[in-house]
Every structure is written in C-alpha cells, then in structure tokens.
Amino acid sequence: MKRPAAAIFLLLITISLCSQTLMVDSVFTGSQHLLQPGKFNYGLNLGSEFASIKGFGSEITTQVSPHFSYNVSKRFSVGIGIGMGTTHYINARSWFQNEQPAASNGSFTTGSIYVSGQYLVSDRITLSGSAFKIFPVTKDPLPFNPFNPVSRNGAQGANLNIDYKISDHFHIQANFRYSQGLSPFNLHSGYNDPFQPGSLVPGFSNNNSGW
Helix, strand or coil, X not given: CCCCHHHHHHHCEEEEEXXXXXXXXXXXXXXXXXXXXXXXXEEEEEEEEEEEECCCEEEEEEEEEEEEEEECCCCEEEEEEEEEEEEEEEEECCCCHHHCCCCEEEEEEEEEEEEEEEEECCCCEEEEEEEEEEEECCCCCCCCCCCCCECCCCEEXXXXXXXXXXXXXXXXXXXXXXXXXXXXXXXXXCCCECCECCCCCCCEEEEECCC
C-alpha cells in the first residue's frame, strides 16, 4: 500500500445520519432504574452514510437494524438483533491499485446478527455486553474495496461496557471490544451494533483483521 494509514484517516470524510426508535419498560425506584420483569422491549435503527476517500472514490451505505430484548428480572435483560446494510460505491479503486487500475462502480450487501445482555450490579454499576457476527450476503466485486471493512470470510466479535454512576447526571464508562475479520484502518459506520450505538469500533479494542 503506497499511502500510509495516517493519511487514510485524514482523507476520510464521513457524514452519518442515524435515527433510533426504542421502547423501554422500566420503573424508577430511589436512585436506580429497575426493569419490569417479563416485558419485551423493541427498537429500530435506521442509518445512512456517505464517505469519500481522495483517489479511491465514494460510497453510500444504508442500513436497517431491528432489535428486541426481554427483561428476565428487575436487574437482568437479554436481547437479539439483526441488521442488513447495502453499500453502493462510485468510481472506487482497490487499496492495491495495480490489481484494479480502472475505477469501478458496484454494490454489495452485508448481514449481521447480535446478542446482548445487561445486568444492574448495584445502584451505581451496570454491566452490558453484546456479541456480533457479520457475514456477506452478496459478493463484493471489487477486491480490497476501501469501503468494505469486513473480511471476505465475515467477521465476529464482542463488546463489554461498564457504567459507573457518580450522580444522576454524571457517569463514567469503560468500553472494551474484541473483533476478528474487521479492518482496524476502516472507520466505516455503516455496520452498527444496535446494542452499542455508533461505529463498531468504540472504546478500547483488540483488532485481528483476519484477512
């Protein structure tokens, strides 16, 4: 690769538009929010993204991610979600230009599955985590596509979040993530975990690209 990774970050311009609809059943007791046992919660993430890399083209990605959770007890809930994202790229070139000298137009679709859990340890400490699996639905015709962060064999990983409440309006959080099959040099936000809002690369992470 002729261009260093640092230059890629500086040249990447991303505009993301995301919306979320979420219904949560909980009761407020004292200084903590307790779940209502036996209740189902549901939500829907909708997102679109535009990104452009100088010399490598542009892309538009749209994604939909419905997700559901179930309150097992007042302190513990589990959830599952699915996602589908389609990327259309325009005048794109491979990271290794000698393999794809001409600009290319095309598209590919990726699916994902997520499972999650949340546990209220105490009035102040909440543990939450999720595991994900991302897999190609349609083949990406452009080898080493700069807008596809997922290995051709798919990707998987897990997130863990610890939230410590100092007061009702002040929290400290730590987030840890392990992944395999995701490029650590790509901040593509079109593949979002609905239980971990934002990009798939939040917090501290150990990335194994697995290409």
